[in-house]
Amino acid sequence: MNHSIDTTLSTQLSVLAQKIQSANQEADTDGLMARFFLERHASHVVWQVSCANWNWVTQNGHELKQGNFGKLAALGYSIWFSSATDRDLYASMFVEGEKRLKQRELFPADQVSFPNIPSAFLGIVLGTLALCDSKDKTELMSWLKQVLNEALRRNNPAGFTKLVYDYIGTRLDKRTLSIPLPDVRCTLVELALFDWGSRSGVFQVAAPYQNPQNLHERILTLACSVDVSELSAGESAVVWESVTSCLSSSIHDRVLSPSHVMQLLSRFESAMRRWRWDIDGKAKIVRWNIGEEREVQDIVWLILRSVFDDVVDEDSLPKLGHSSYKTDFGIPSIGTLIEVKFSRKREDFKRIEKEVMEDAIAYLQADRLYQRLIVFIYDDSASVQEHALTQSALEKLPNVEGVVIVSRPSHLPEATKQ
Template identity: 25%
Template sequence: MTSTQDLLLADASKSLQVIITNSAGRHPLEQVFASWLVPDCMPLSSIRSNIDAAASASGAQRTYQQVAILGYAAELTMCDEIQLDALRKGLDVLSGKEPFVTGGTLMGFVTDGVALMGIARGVVSLKEQPLTDKIHQWIDRCRSASAGFAVVPFQRALIDAASAIFQPNHSVIRLDDPQCADVRVMLRSKGLLDVEPLMNSESDEIQLLTDLLHHDSVVTTPLAAIRLCALRYITSKSPTLDLSRITVKDLGNVLRRVEAGMRFWTWEDSPRTKRKGAEARKWHIDNEYHVQNLLWVILAPLFPDLKDEEYTPKVGALQPRADICIPSMQLIIEVKFWRSTTSSQDMIREIAQDNSLYLVKGSRYKKIIAFVWDDARRNHQHDVLIQGLLDLQDVIDAIVISRPGNLIEMLSPPDEKNTIDQLEDQT
């Protein structure tokens, strides 16, 4: 892409942001939808006031749009218990509404993909199976009813996507309207549509960028939010170095070279300079936090969307927290500090447990790379440990490196990180 095209896309991004910002105070559902897609696009105070208003309505006064607002808010974890109860009641009422009223008039929610997606996300967040089943059937009825009517393409795609959320293998449902490349890219960014096959995702991204560079049509607030979300996703996937498209395999190869890259790691017995007051320095790596910091230095220049210690969806009372995440690759890098007192079997069990907590329904992450720092330099056990980790479901690569020989001064003290994380997971 040329520098001119880069500038045009930057202008497109600003224009989309302006469209969203100018909608403030006019369409509450559209504003919350935009915040679901692009969290920093609207003032938090404005979003909270929309959520409060939606929750305060009751009975016949609560519209389907307000239920959808609460649905998006629930996924954004912005609802308190009272608001979640309002969402629950609103969903129950909606599940009994028919797509047509007397005389064959179509209800407004049938063709409102923005609302149906919010309603779908809300019931998924509640994790209450009987209610989920009822909303699933209701959305399917709405989708069938909308089939005979003219619906704006992006709204149609959102209706299909809302229905697909409840399917056992929703990734195979075709949302193949040529005009909806932007919606498909957005859905991939939210983990709601498989990124494979790769050529399809690349084709959609090229189409979106082309549309943004040459668009001449009126763009509504929801479509602006979809496109801004999709554009940021494409931008975040591109490493800032001259790498056209880094793959999971490339990332694994980078991580395998960490040990070699530590050849010049600072570990001094005497000062390296003659400056007055200079002291010898040793950059200790004594726990998982230190290893995460090391990987962050390596990966942050490559992945602008890198996240550290990100919370994944709750599992019962547990609130799991992944070490390092790359949303654009739907990937978690799980870091472990392998102490001399821990067996390889314990390492496998720990990562298996983390795997089961992170990759649950509703998580935007689909796979894990295990990165193990061997503090005791048990090179002869690495192959067995790697094979054991690769046998775990959804662990697509495993890297085990040893503490470099020149860094050994004493074995590091017991790591308190796991204990702290376990306590925090229960709060």
């Protein structure tokens, strides 16, 4: 990322921060929505938006009891942010007001009602979710689901509003939502909210081979060109959170690379010094078998998953012609596949070379998400004289990043004797 882009993003983030701060006032629903999106970030912000205090509740008690949706949304957010003890203090007031709200006309002609205002709708839902389990909570949750369905039917929302409602739906139904990556027509705010939702675990990318890096690139590109001063505080918050996360991911991707995978796997042999295979005579004998390829895959998974968050297990690649292919692990963030092989005897190296030579092209042509292949071979026979020849042959293949061959540690018996 060059200096001019860094400067532009820094300026844009400053503008977004100012928009967020402008709504950082007690009971401001837009400011409360901003705090919600930044719940895991922006720890440096001194939030002043919560209204979970007796002074505010007393002053606004009449409107709360009458079901004023703006006041209830503000209290709902504030209950969500509060400790369990403080939640109990204001829960009865919130429930009483929400029950009164149920009796109101929710879709008036002027459209001034919480189902039509994403920040208000989210606040009321969060407040309800924060309640202790009870008959009231169950009834209110059921009612909110009906309201959401009716709002979707009447308004046919799109863009940011639709994604907020999608998020509300996942929280009410306690489920994840599988949706495709936003297309090229999506705005910065939509992309940012999708990114936030996917990292929060509520939005799941429908096609697992759509590269999240492409989404991050689009967010950063738009963040450099869009006039963010026109965004609301809630929209500014989700964009600020997404851009900063994308920048962190960009730094992460520069540090972690296929060569990093090679370094991790090359330490396999020395790490096996602590692999348990107790000798006879101990009171409690522990022996961790490594007799099949799947057991080696389990170890490799532990190694990779401890560093890479996006490791995909047994990644089924799209079909190429009439055939489909399955490799052991994929790491989409660095475009790398890892294939694990198990050699029982010296003669197996020839078979492994042939399998990799046949499959490598198919692996990498089947989908553009992956550009490199790393081969990991566990040699149970400890035929070290074959290692250099096999490594040299496979590393000559196009797009093979590297080959790691390790031998069975001496304190483990051969697989056939375990």
